[in-house]
Amino acid sequence: MEVRIGVQNVAREIVVETESTHEEVEKTIAEAIESDKPLFTLTDRREKRIVVPTASIGYVEIGSDTKKSVGFAALAE
Numbered sequence: 001m002e003v004r005i006g007v008q009n010v011a012r013e014i015v016v017e018t019e020s021t022h023e024e025v026e027k028t029i030a031e032a033i034e035s036d037k038p039l040f041t042l043t044d045r046r047e048k049r050i051v052v053p054t055a056s057i058g059y060v061e062i063g064s065d066t067k068k069s070v071g072f073a074a075l076a077e
Helices: 022-034
Strands: 002-007 014-017 039-043 049-053 057-062
Touching: 002 049, 014 049, 022 039, 022 057
Parallel strands: none
Antiparallel strands: 002 014, 002 057, 039 049
């Protein structure tokens, strides 16, 4: 699943590919904001940890769990 995080006063967004579900990502972020934790952490598919200051979050876009296929399909005649 792809997660995009917009950070205040930063032109580029943070993009994380994670194995976590939509619900797990949303819960992690909500808990960090509600409990006033200074940082929140996500782990990507390669086991790298991404740490973001909670107070600097501008927005979070959580992608879908479905995989997109790329390529050409044979057309029926």
